[in-house]
Amino acid sequence: MIRVRFSAATTAGRFLPQRLALRAKPLLGRIDAVLFTADERGEASRMSLIAFSIRIVSAVIAFVSQVLMARWMGSFEYGIFVLVWVTMVIVGNLACLGFHTSVIRFIPEYRERNMLAELRGIVLTSRLFVLVASTAIAGLGALGVWLLSPFIENYYVVPFILGLICMPMIAMSDLLQGLARANSWALFALAPTYLVRPVLILALMALMLLVGFAPDARTAIFASIAAAYATTLGQLIGITARIDKKIPAGPMKLHFAQWFFVSLPIFLVEGFFFLLTNADVLMVGAYMSPNDVAVYFATVKTLALVHFVYFAVKAGVAQRYAQFTHGEPEKLAAFARETVSWTFWPSLLMALLVLVLGEPMLGLFGPEFVAGYPLLFLLVFGVVARAAVGPCESLLTMSGNQNICAAVYAMTLAFNIGLNLVLIPLFGLWGAAMATAFAMIFEAGALSFTVWRRLGIVMVIFVAAKGAV
Numbered sequence: 166m167i168r169v170r171f172s173a174a175t176t177a178g179r180f181l182p183q184r185l186a187l188r189a190k191p192l193l194g195r196i197d198a199v200l201f202t203a204d205e206r207g208e209a210s211r212m213s214l215i216a217f218s219i220r221i222v223s224a225v226i227a228f229v230s231q232v233l234m235a236r237w238m239g240s241f242e243y244g245i246f247v248l249v250w251v252t253m254v255i256v257g258n259l260a261c262l263g264f265h266t267s268v269i270r271f272i273p274e275y276r277e278r279n280m281l282a283e284l285r286g287i288v289l290t291s292r293l294f295v296l297v298a299s300t301a302i303a304g305l306g307a308l309g310v311w312l313l314s315p316f317i318e319n320y321y322v323v324p325f326i327l328g329l330i331c332m333p334m335i336a337m338s339d340l341l342q343g344l345a346r347a348n349s350w351a352l353f354a355l356a357p358t359y360l361v362r363p364v365l366i367l368a369l370m371a372l373m374l375l376v377g378f379a380p381d382a383r384t385a386i387f388a389s390i391a392a393a394y395a396t397t398l399g400q401l402i403g404i405t406a407r408i409d410k411k412i413p414a415g416p417m418k419l420h421f422a423q424w425f426f427v428s429l430p431i432f433l434v435e436g437f438f439f440l441l442t443n444a445d446v447l448m449v450g451a452y453m454s455p456n457d458v459a460v461y462f463a464t465v466k467t468l469a470l471v472h473f474v475y476f477a478v479k480a481g482v483a484q485r486y487a488q489f490t491h492g493e494p495e496k497l498a499a500f501a502r503e504t505v506s507w508t509f510w511p512s513l514l515m516a517l518l519v520l521v522l523g524e525p526m527l528g529l530f531g532p533e534f535v536a537g538y539p540l541l542f543l544l545v546f547g548v549v550a551r552a553a554v555g556p557c558e559s560l561l562t563m564s565g566n567q568n569i570c571a572a573v574y575a576m577t578l579a580f581n582i583g584l585n586l587v588l589i590p591l592f593g594l595w596g597a598a599m600a601t602a603f604a605m606i607f608e609a610g611a612l613s614f615t616v617w618r619r620l621g622i623v624m625v626i627f628v629a630a631k632g633a634v
Contacts, residue, residue, distance in 0.1 A: 214481075215351035220473035223359035228526070230367040231466055235459065235530045237370070237380045244455025245320055245382035247462045249328040250389060251446050255439050256306065257335030260299035263432030264291045265336075265343035267424060270431075270487045270563055272347035277488065282418040288408055290419055291340055292401075299336035303329045320382075320455075327386045331393040338362075338397045341404050350407065351481070357400040365392035430567040434558060437574030441581055441604060445597045448585040453593065456533070461594050463530045464537030464544070467523055471548045474512040478504055479556040486563035497564075498622045505555035509626040512552035516545045540598040547605030553626045557612035566619050573615055577608040 235243045258265070268291050275284040307329045314322045338358050345354035369388035378384045440447075446465065450458045482504050489497035519526075524538045561570035581604035588596030616624050 214477075215355075219351070219355045219359055220477050221470065223355075223363065224469045224473055226360065226363050226367075227469065228466065230363050231463065232529045233367065234370060234385060235463065235534070237374060238382065238385065239380075240456045240459040240531065240533055242381045242385075242455070244450075244457070244459035244462070245324055246385040248321070248446070248450040248455070248458050249324045249382065249386060251443050251462070252325070253328045253332050253335055255443055255447075256302065257299065257332045258339050258439050259432070259436045260302045260332065260336040261295050261339050261343075261432070261435075262298055262425075263428030263430070263435060264295055264424070265339040266431045266435055266562065267428040268340070268343045269347045270427070271424065272344070273487050280418075281412065282416050283420065285412055285415065285417040286419045287424060288344065288412065289417065290421060290424070291344070292337070294421075295336055295340040296333065299333040303332045306332070324382045324386055327383065327390065331386075331390040334393040334397040338393070338400060341397070341400050344408070345404055348407070348411065350404070353400070353404055353407065357396045361399075362392050362396040365395060427567070430571045431562055433571035434562055434567055434574055437571065437578045438558065441574060441578050441608065444578065444581050444604075445585065445601045448582070448589055448600075449594065449597050452589045457594060459530075460534050460537045461540075461597060463527055463534045464540050464594075464598075467526050467537075467541065468519060468544055468548060470519055471512050471515045471545065471552075474515060475508055475548075475552055475556065478508045479559050482507075482556060482559065486560050490564045498620075501555070501560050501616075501620075501622050501624060505553075505624050505626050508552045508555045509549075513549055516549050520545060537594070540594060543595075543598045543602050547602035550606045550609045554609045554613040554616075555624050555626075557609075557616050557624050560616055560622070560624070561612070561619065564620060566615075569615055569619065570612070573608070573611045577604055577611065580604055580607055 234246070238246065268287060271287050272284060275281070275287070307326050310317070310322060310325045310329070317325075342354045342358060345351075366385075366388050369391050370385055373384050373388055374380055378387075446458065446462055449461045482500070485500060486497065489500060520541060523541045524535060527534045527538050558570050558574070561567065581600055584600035584603060585597060588600050590596070592599065613624050616622055
């Protein structure tokens, strides 16, 4: 069987003028290396590229769906839905108790050491544990909302109870994403959550409106529940089938105490990170009306293209960090420095693009949403600052430094919440934007300093590009 492989450099040499082809050859050679190199760097590059592509498409889907839902529901009901959904995504992620990330560390390690019994154990245990833990947390959460209902605005009570129904599926989807990432299955990891689920939510919402449901937050949450269950169950079937083919049947060993105590500080890291990423929306919801929540959330969503570069690189490199940590410090240092450039330059380009197009993009949500456009200029500083140090927290977590990483995020979260408490009452949405930007700048500096002190690796753009250690 003859296999024909596409090569960007070869194709350019055939179809472009010789002078132009020679100039383009170095860049096209890099593209070929990303697409076809079989080593760890090539695999990580491809996974990051796939992850970034999925997140770009996801950003478009999410933006269109959020615009339509805001138009259908109006800013007040949309603001209620946004606050409930963001809370469920945060709690669902926390309900994994760190297992969705620790599997990315353990699975490559067990595979490298041929510890198949332990590999079978963590694959099964992680799924069962997350399902039980998230269901218990959802039940306790619903009970808590019901007991505290006299102290909660009445328009939030029923939507929050409904939202907790889909929370276990959000948690399970996060765990399945971790299992897929640990095996470098980028499409199985990201497509269900970032492509399939938002499309299903939008389609089901449109269908429910067509058959006569009210255009309100409750209808949107019903659509989200159905989409979350359908997507997660499909993802579970697909990933389980692939894992069963990859891991031969045999005995199983459980080291639950070890897995749990490693996962716990990772849970704190991920929890602080998720809270830090969404604290501004939650704080705006606590202090201001659903209309303000809607405007602020739409503004933050407009920055999604910039954020997604960071998350795409993080998705592609975490398992390689874990692999290089075991006996390959020079390779780890070189690879870590390289990922800073992967993160910064695309983020900077996307940031400039968002600033240019931000006002008309916000106008699509409705005339009242344009008020959030000036906030973009402040928020973008924090996003670019985070990108300038690359995925530092992944490097710390995968190298066994999850405890200090959790401490850094705890400090950053406290700093962020403190700023929100002071600035939102004084400056409203501008206060939330200032708190978020300052917190992200603090986070970037603290993480980069911690990586340097713990691992001797300089992860700062321009410095990292020179190969400084």
